Amino acid sequence: MGKISENLNYPKISVVVKNMKSIAIIGSGIAGIEAASRLSKFGHKVYLIEKNSEIGGYVAQWDRLFPSQTEAKTVLNDLIKKLNNRAEVLTNVTVQHCEKKDRQFELVLTDNKHLVVDAILVTTGFDIFRAERKEEYGYGIYENVITSSDLEKMFAENNVVCKNGESPKRLAFVHCVGSRDEKVGNRHCSKVCCATAVKQACEIKELYPSCEVFNLYMDLRMFDRHFEDMYHEAQSKYHVNFIRGRLSEAGENKEHQVIIKTEDTLAGKPLKLTVDLLVLMTGMEPCYLQKTINSKLGLRSDTDGFLSTKNSFTENNLSNADGIFVAGTCTGPKTIPETLADSRAAAGLLNSYLMS
Amino acid sequence: MKKEGKEQIWKDYQKEIPDNDFFYVRSCIRQNLFPASEVIFLKILREELGRNVFETPHHTTCGGIGYHSDIVPMETMMTIIARQFSLMTEAGFENYACSCITSFGLYSEVLETWHHFPKVLEKVRKDLKEATGREFKLPKTLSHASDVIYKVRHEIAEKAKYKLINKHTGKPLKVVEHIGCHYSKMFPNKGVGGAEYPYVLTGMVEAWGGEIIDYPERRHCCGFGFRQYLVQANRGYSLANTHKKFESMEPFEPDMIITNCPGCPFFLDRWQYVIAETEGKTYGGKNQGIPVFTYEEVAGMVLGYDPWDLGLQVHQIAVEPLLDKVGIPYNSETKYLGLDGKNLGKPELPKNICSC
Amino acid sequence: MINFGYQRNESATLDLDTTHSELYKKLLDKEPSAATCISCGTCAATCSAGQFTDFNLRKIMLLCKRGDMQSFKPIINRCMVCGKCQLACPKGVNTRNIVLILNKYLHAGKISK
């Protein structure tokens, strides 16, 4: 079975590539890994450049993935297995300098290594919004305010507890933290937080069935396949409370519980709620190194900070610079399947570019 | 509105209406509000069309007003209805026909309940037996009296002296049909044409030469609603509903309204007077209302009965303008004479609206 | 006119065919950011006055958009204009100005062009 799918996925043409071309992929999150495995299968030499010590990006930090509750580890391991060590992985480095010579690029990395490549694929991904920036929500100020990624780590470590070590009796998720927020400069919707919040709400209920869970949302964006089912399950099976209202401010009581103030916009009344644990659904922002990388490679970002593409419909894997391709969340928030599809598309496009 | 679309729907809602041998029960309130209607029904069926209709003075109310006003409990109501059925059984009939829409709704509800909960039926049989010693069979067919007239509408049309046509313009009269809510809104398949676009009155009007007009609030309740009218404090609400209907039909300039419910013609008729007297607004032109008729009255009119024998003089809104339009002769002298030829006395006429 | 002891109930429908949101158009003209409200309710949640009264800016803005001025006219001046809502609004709506404009219009009857 495995063999057949391999053959289907990678056409025979890959074997007969004669003059091997080389590609540098910047960023080794899932988009980078997937593109690397495709491109190396096509017979190209791939350099996978990673600023951290490990590959896998943010997905390596997650526990389970919505909507199927598949373990993130499994997905990542599958991707790495498919890569099969065919790419040259360069960790703990970033691009220091880039020069275009004819149709080739000469890259100097921070460890002074020189690479000459025929094309570059940018898969720099995103960064998580720093919740401290919404001071009124009290992250870093109140001990029982955590972010969704903190909670994901807690799930992975199987240690979802309040600061005092007790299990939460009441817990609230705040959607849209750092997303759709003019005040922090992020006007965009981060796309995945709604689904993540519903997923995590279910997981909390699975873990602590008696825990009361509240989701404070502005709009619930269950846009993709099976998302609505997950939402339905959160309501029908787990009795998660959904409140349409956005947190205005959080306070802390003597017991270090978090007091939240919101408006129940459907009831039309201000609402007060004390919870043991407050989870902020921090959104996606452009990678903090994006500006630096842009200046080195001559790329442009849109006003939202994410990379511009040549055409958002038909050429969304092409950057403004010739020979530099883009894929994944560096061009805007995406779910994992969307990211993988995007990087496969980019790999295909890159291959035809290299062969022309 | 597309006629073809409605016809498509009407096809799906064709109920069985027997042709002959009816057990007829009267309405509690119609004899006061529109005293000639039920008499005309019997006269048309028996004398004009030679049908066999049985009537017994032993039948009582169905309990509907008490039931819908939360006074009569369901079990009591069901036992009353069981007694009505026993009268039918005793008389040897199996086609039950009732004059009242509320009763029709109630009979439908009770038969449906017994169908799904045979134990309830058993209990009712037992209760009736214990209380009165009577036994009963379920009717084979349940018809509303308007169903019966609908069934014979073409026969009436053949014998008709007049058509629902404006003799001055030669164009069909524009007729608003209003169906009692309990006719088919609860059980769409129990009414001719279903709940959305009932055909029962439309069929009659079309057969007799008129033209039905569709207006946006066609489905809306007349405003009776039992509690809304019975409690004086709620009457403003009842009035508001009627007002809404008239505001909606006004631009279509209807010539008349035809109804099949005890309450509807009463409220559509009397509230026009109240609106005129409290707000100065009339809907049939300056100081003119829109005359409202029961289907029996309309049938009597086309058959050429004397309007005063049809009881049209007890209407609130003056019927003479409509009679003039159709060309039905009437004698103003005999308008207020009783059946025995004695003068009934002339009512005080309101200022703002032309009344009978 | 006759008094029957009851009156027709006023319609509770937000009838967009007969109401015209003139005020909202004026508001947009003077404060364009009003259009970007997403009814998230942050303003109402943080509101000092809203803790004690029915003053609810989200609702008021919505009703204003729907052309229903009468229902918020009595409470629009309950606002203390402290500006906390403006600081909290994620969309950068000039909430304070909206209150002032609506106040000026509804309570002073004039609004400069």
Added chain:
Amino acid sequence: MQERLVNSFDPFVIPYTFGLIFLLTYLFIALIRVIQALPNDDKFKLLKHIFSLKIFKSMKEIFLECLLHVKIWKKNWTLGYMHTALAFGWFMLIILGHFEVQLFAPHRLNLPWYPIFFRYFMMETETTMQGSFFFFMMDLTLLLVLSGLVLAIIKRFRRKLFGMKRTTKLRWNDQIAVIALWSIFPLRFLAESFYSEISGGSFLTAGMGSIFHWFYNFTENEIYIRPIWWAYSIALAVFFIMLPWSRFTHILTEPLFIIMRNAGIREEHRNSGYGKVEIYSCSRCGICLDPCQLVSVASLRDSAAINYTRHLRLWKSEKAHQAASICLMCNRCTKACPVGVDTAALKLNTKHEVVTFHTDQQYDYLTSKTAESGAEPAIAKTLEPTDVIYFAGCMTHLTPATKLAMTKILETSGERFSFIDEDGSICCGRPVLLAGARKSANELMKKNAELFKQTNAKILVTSCPICYKFFKENYDLDMRVLHHSQYIQELLKEGKIKVDPNGAKIVFHDPCELGRNSGVYDAPREVLKSVGELQSTAYDGAESLCCGHSIATESLPYRKRHMIANDAVEKLTTDHPDVLATACPACKKAFSETNKIAVKDLAEIVAENLKC
């Protein structure tokens, strides 16, 4: 020195005389109207001031400011010289002219044109040379004026030489007045030069005259010579007639303004007369344009102070209201204004004219249960007596780090305190006042004051400079009102709290309401110096920038606010401090939103480094 003509009149003096009479009549009427519009106690103040020794102080100020323009010198020498040359020079020409008439033709003093056209009517005889000193002085002064004029023309094209990035645009009325003004002195110079052979002159006029004669030896009867006097007279007339309708009104209103201001009159009511004088005292010099961040950062030129006063002058009340309601009220313009026009008070009046939404029921929910919501009234809760009350302020609840830091500091200090608005509060009333609603503000003030009094506290500490300014200046509280920076300074001084210096590089941003508008500059700096290394910037103290989130502005769009905040952060962090400190929740929010540098309230910095 003798009269040259038997006739003391020539038709060309008619335009000048007409213009002068018009101007004087206008001035007289205007003065009467201004004084009439003054409230009675202000009239009394004015009288008292005029007939006291203090009038000499005003005289001195008028001399220094209206003639020498000392404040402008302080800003820029070239600009100062230009103003002095024109104002003082012209003044001297008039004074010296009168001296000449007084000395050499005293019987002509009753003729108003005589001092002005002196050299047409009088001539220097070679035997006496009586007037040569004055002729020299007059030429010297004329040179001074002409040099100022040259600078004024250069300024139109090269304003950066005068330290100004922006200057005013001239409208048609100003253009006519400016052209008239610019032509007066060259025309006088020409006329006197042409007549220097006849009437005599000094180095400038005589010198120029001989050059003219070197070219062509003309006589007085040449057709083109007398029209120059006509032109000179007409230029003066045009200028006089345009003066009340141009920016130059300030030449006449400013002295009155100075006297009234020194008499202690302030703008409290619209149309009080003082406000009118204040508006017309604006010289439209344009100095306020550069400091205004709405102009320099947000490109909203129409809202600058000079344009606001222009709208008022032109009776464009709607435009004036627009400008007033977008203004940040940071008062950087007032600080810079050489005339001292305080537009903040005027703007409040403009807003007040429009805002009349006060009703008796407005804030009744604060003291009685309302039918609508049935919630308990805000003020019904009774407060326990205590020594120090801490009032965080509405907006501080959105910067909880500040509020927690203050609680920690207060707890460490050991003072008996209570955090009175922990569960929310009544607004101090300044925001609603800034929006123009005085009555509404009064009601909030009354209710808050009642609440505070229950505690019998000695000190009221607030974290919000807006509340601070209002509690301090507008509330009549029987307790000391301190901003938390002042209170922390006291605690440090008294040793009630101690801090471990951490050596962080800190830049302090003075919030407008605390610094420029309340005069608290030192306390926050002293506090911060005890913790870290305070870096100075070009925007310290009175020069401080506005963060853009001012509560005074009503209609400034968020993106413009953000631009102002971004610009301020960039300007404040050129020396790469570790932290940008401030002492106001609005400033903190504004700067945090730029996401450029760590922004902290000084209370946080102190609390983090408390020695326990």
